[in-house]
Amino acid sequence: MDRSEFRQGVRDVVPLLLGIIPFGFIAGIATVNAGLGLPEAVGLSTIVFAGAAQLAALDLIGRDAPLAIIVVTALVINLRMLMYSASIAPHFQRLSSRTKAAVAYLLTDQAYALAIARYRTDDSARSVAYYFGVAATLWVVWQLTTIAGVVLGTSVPESLGLEFAVPLVFLALLVPAMEDGPTTIAGILGGTVAVVTAGLPLNLGLLVGASVGVLAGLLTETATEGSSNGD
Amino acid sequence: MATSYSGPVIWGLIFVIGVLTFLIRMSFIGLFGYLDEIPPQIQRGLRFVPAAVLAALVVPSFVTLEPGTGGVAVDKLAAGIVAAGVAWRTENVLTTIGAGMTTLWVVRFVLLPAV
Numbered sequence: 001m002d003r004s005e006f007r008q009g010v011r012d013v014v015p016l017l018l019g020i021i022p023f024g025f026i027a028g029i030a031t032v033n034a035g036l037g038l039p040e041a042v043g044l045s046t047i048v049f050a051g052a053a054q055l056a057a058l059d060l061i062g063r064d065a066p067l068a069i070i071v072v073t074a075l076v077i078n079l080r081m082l083m084y085s086a087s088i089a090p091h092f093q094r095l096s097s098r099t100k101a102a103v104a105y106l107l108t109d110q111a112y113a114l115a116i117a118r119y120r121t122d123d124s125a126r127s128v129a130y131y132f133g134v135a136a137t138l139w140v141v142w143q144l145t146t147i148a149g150v151v152l153g154t155s156v157p158e159s160l161g162l163e164f165a166v167p168l169v170f171l172a173l174l175v176p177a178m179e180d181g182p183t184t185i186a187g188i189l190g191g192t193v194a195v196v197t198a199g200l201p202l203n204l205g206l207l208v209g210a211s212v213g214v215l216a217g218l219l220t221e222t223a224t225e226g227s228s229n230g231d
Numbered sequence: 232m233a234t235s236y237s238g239p240v241i242w243g244l245i246f247v248i249g250v251l252t253f254l255i256r257m258s259f260i261g262l263f264g265y266l267d268e269i270p271p272q273i274q275r276g277l278r279f280v281p282a283a284v285l286a287a288l289v290v291p292s293f294v295t296l297e298p299g300t301g302g303v304a305v306d307k308l309a310a311g312i313v314a315a316g317v318a319w320r321t322e323n324v325l326t327t328i329g330a331g332m333t334t335l336w337v338v339r340f341v342l343l344p345a346v
Contacts, residue, residue, distance in 0.1 A: 172314075190287040
């Protein structure tokens with residue numbers, strides 16, 4: 001394991017923690033609100049380890065929703081990870097199955113976003129240690145803040161809007177990802193469609209927006225290739 | 232809204248969601264080991280995933296409709312615009328966060344109450 005890459009990952013994830021810490025608190029508090037205790041909170045945060053899905057499942061559990069609905073809701077929310085998995089997989093092709101399983105278990109929005117940004121811009125920096133630096137830090141902080149949410153039950157002053165730090169980090173990563181015409185179109189379309197479909201249930205807007213964005217990027221690339229071939 | 236599901240049912244639920252979520256995460260990461268080369272068509276599409284996904288994650292956080300009024304949340308929109316400009320000029324995460332949060336707080340706590 002490349003220690004300096006691991007440390008770089010830990011350093012890069014620190015600003016994101018500003019948003020993760022209140023989120024983890026909320027996941028802990030939601031567990032109590034659903035009528036569950038510390039073991040279930042820890043179980044959810046370690047076994048599922050997916051904030052949005054945990055919150056949705058807890059909300060439905062608290063309302064005694066049918067079990068199948070709870071499972072399907074959580075999975076649909078997590079479907080976006082299929083895209084992360086596909087996008088990041090080429091960088092981890094040569095790893096052992098055991099390491100791949102660890103990579104997959106730790107895959108989150110934040111870990112994906114930071115790692116793909118680094119691997120995309122720097123071909124020499126494909127060390128999985130960087131990914132683990134980011135992802136393991138997120139995991140530890142997520143567990144600690146979930147527990148703190150259950151035990152303390154205090155709410156972070158909501159008006160400060162600390163969770164707003166998370167989209168700001170993603171924004172800083174988005175701008176360089178829009179590196180040419182087709183990727184810019186993919187971003188603009190993906191963002192616009194996600195806003196329009198934000199009202200859809202199950203976080204589906206994200207999935208729809210991202211898919212439309214990828215499709216738009218592909219079409220733009222095909223169209224521009226066609227016209228430059230014609231020249 | 233305490234649940235009436237029993238302990239074993241809850242734990243079963245946690246395990247089922249956990250295992251299936253892991254399979255979603257593992258899907259392509261596991262699959263690509265068995266392919267010598269990634270099909271070029273898939274590779275082409277994957278190039279657009281970071282921009283499309285990040286935009287779909289980000290933009291709805293900045294352009295959010297105020298509940299009830301139907302208007303746009305001005306503080307978040309302003310913060311998003313300023314942060315986007317700063318991100319474009321600096322490509323620096325911490326500077327972007329600083330600019331975005333400062334704008335959010337200035338608009339939310341100074342400008343909006345004064346209007």
